[in-house]
Amino acid sequence: MSMGGKLFQSLGIDTYKLRDNSPKNANQTKDNDWPRIESKVTNCTKCSLHKGRNKTVFGDGNRDADWFFVGEAPGKDEDLQGKPFVGRAGRLLTEVIFSIGLSREEVFIANILKCRPPDNRDPKTQEVEQCFAYLERQIDLVKPKIIIAVGRIAAQSLLGSDLPMGKLRGRIHGFGSSKIPTLVIYHPAYLLRSPSQKHKVWEDLQIANDFLKK
Numbered sequence: 001m002s003m004g005g006k007l008f009q010s011l012g013i014d015t016y017k018l019r020d021n022s023p024k025n026a027n028q029t030k031d032n033d034w035p036r037i038e039s040k041v042t043n044c045t046k047c048s049l050h051k052g053r054n055k056t057v058f059g060d061g062n063r064d065a066d067w068f069f070v071g072e073a074p075g076k077d078e079d080l081q082g083k084p085f086v087g088r089a090g091r092l093l094t095e096v097i098f099s100i101g102l103s104r105e106e107v108f109i110a111n112i113l114k115c116r117p118p119d120n121r122d123p124k125t126q127e128v129e130q131c132f133a134y135l136e137r138q139i140d141l142v143k144p145k146i147i148i149a150v151g152r153i154a155a156q157s158l159l160g161s162d163l164p165m166g167k168l169r170g171r172i173h174g175f176g177s178s179k180i181p182t183l184v185i186y187h188p189a190y191l192l193r194s195p196s197q198k199h200k201v202w203e204d205l206q207i208a209n210d211f212l213k214k
């Protein structure tokens, strides 16, 4: 095992090798790359979801953020507004972010898919595969200190895992070849249906806070 692998093991971090972050191309500066990738997403027709979308949802927030929140896919409101996590679930996510002492403007928020699946169905494997490179590039550009996977679909897609939420939450994972610390929390839409579970999100975020303080 590499030195890095031993360090992560000693810290109790599970690492995954299923996704790979390509090294940043030295010829592409951060500033040049954002408009290019945004334009690619806006005009993307790689999967059939482009046919039913009103707007792509690229993601927004601080492009130098320490915290990078990843959701599943746009819903109805997001598709209409072109922004991630709006509506009731979005307001609850804003509260969750506020609970760690940050505002939405201080973190970056994006989804696994940039276009809305019809009737908010789960993303198909092929759609995730075709869209994932956009998110990988966004993470590569932001270079966050921690990724927060919001909900099961985001967690399983990021970590290449089919474990249920109960087994994914509550510990730090490593994303990609850089082993970016990644924490899994319940989706705010689930918390709206099951408010008694809210305390688990607060507990999980404390794990992230404690980890970053180390």
Ligand code: SF4
Binding pocket: 041, 044, 045, 046, 047, 048, 049, 050, 056, 113, 114, 115, 127, 130, 131
């Ligand atoms: S979901 Fe992603 S891959 Fe599919 S059309 Fe939209 S941007 Fe392209």
